[in-house]
Amino acid sequence: xxxxxxxxxxxxxxxxxxxxxxxxxxxxxxxxxxxxxxxxxxxxxxxxxxxxxxxxxxxxxxxxxxxxxxxxxxxxxxxxxxxxxxxxxxxxxxxxxxxxxxxxxxxxxxxxxxxxxxxxxxxxxxxxxxxxxxxxxxxx
Numbered sequence: 001x002x003x004x005x006x007x008x009x010x011x012x013x014x015x016x017x018x019x020x021x022x023x024x025x026x027x028x029x030x031x032x033x034x035x036x037x038x039x040x041x042x043x044x045x046x047x048x049x050x051x052x053x054x055x056x057x058x059x060x061x062x063x064x065x066x067x068x069x070x071x072x073x074x075x076x077x078x079x080x081x082x083x084x085x086x087x088x089x090x091x092x093x094x095x096x097x098x099x100x101x102x103x104x105x106x107x108x109x110x111x112x113x114x115x116x117x118x119x120x121x122x123x124x125x126x127x128x129x130x131x132x133x134x135x136x137x138x139x140x
Contacts, residue, residue, distance in 0.1 A: 004043065004045075005045050006044075006050050007048065008048055008049065011038075011043075011049070013051065013053055013121070014052045015053045015054075015055065015132065015137035015138065016035055016052055016053070016054050016140050017054075017055045017056075017057065017130075017139045017140065018031070018032065018054065018057070018139075018140050019058055019128075019139075020056050020057065020058045020061065020062050020101065022061065022063055023063060024062075025063070025064055025068075025100065025104055028056075028101070028104075029101065029105045029108055030108060031140075032056065032101070032105045033105050033108035033109055035051060035054050035140075036051040036052070036054055036105065036109070036118045036119070036121050036122055037051050037109065038052065047114070049114060049117055049118055053121045053123070053132075053135070053137075054121060054122050055123045055124075055125070055130050055132055056101055056122070056124045056125070057125050057127065057129075057130055058126075059097045059098050059100065059101050060093065060097035060126045062097070062100060064089075068089065069089060069090060070089075070090070072088070073086045074086070074092060074103065096126075098124040101124045102119070102122065102124055105119070105122055
């Protein structure tokens with residue numbers, strides 16, 4: 001019996017919708033990363049992008065456990081000497097709440113070129129409205 005390996009041409013991606021209101025960040029990010037990678041499918045192949053598109057709404061209402069709200073910081077580096085900047089999670093939640101979920105999912109994907117293309121299948125919105133109604137996403 002031969003091992004089945006999916007091909008890029010045979011993959012038929014679907015659209016899914018997750019409402020993040022009241023959900024804990026970690027389990028939501030795991031679920032999102034598995035859908036984007038295609039780990040929830042029987043045809044999963046590690047070297048082929050077999051994942052589906054995912055829409056996450058209400059990103060501003062995501063829950064965090066413990067003291068993560070006060071202690072978590074996001075670091076960015078400009079490339080120049082002394083170019084490190086740290087932003088607290090509370091500031092990020094106020095200005096751009098989509099960034100929190102995107103970074104959590106990005107950290108759970110492999111660190112390669114394929115993961116960068118997989119991350120483009122994630123669409124995160126701060127509110128309940130999204131422009132992908134025409135794709136008719138399945139609610140999870």
